[in-house]
Amino acid sequence: IRGYRIEPGxxxxxxxGADGVDRAVVIAREDRPGDTRLVGYITGTADPxxxxxxxxxLLPHYMIPAAVVxxxxxxxxxxxxxxxxxxxxxxxxxxxxx
Numbered sequence: 240i241r242g243y244r245i246e247p248g249x250x251x252x253x254x255x256g257a258d259g260v261d262r263a264v265v266i267a268r269e270d271r272p273g274d275t276r277l278v279g280y281i282t283g284t285a286d287p288x289x290x291x292x293x294x295x296x297l298l299p300h301y302m303i304p305a306a307v308v309x310x311x312x313x314x315x316x317x318x319x320x321x322x323x324x325x326x327x328x329x330x331x332x333x334x335x336x337x
Contacts, residue, residue, distance in 0.1 A: 259285030
């Protein structure tokens with residue numbers, strides 16, 4: 240993304256380490272053509288802003304998710320894998336600056 244190699248598993252591990260996060264997944268989304276962004280999806284009671292702040296302390300700036308979305312549970316396919324298409328589109332708070 241933007242010339243950086245990013246391992247979503249590393250970002251996911253940091254998100255899970257935040258207080259109140261039960262499960263997390265990080266994906267690269269291209270909601271606008273040519274504009275790929277990292278998005279974190281979490282379950283639990285954590286505040287998305289505090290989760291991004293936690294990630295900012297531990298990760299380089301290019302690995303911090305552009306948005307963190309709280310969902311009730313991670314959607315799974317019938318095979319038990321993450322259903323990426325069922326994840327909701329995030330609302331970016333700083334879309335122009337990002």
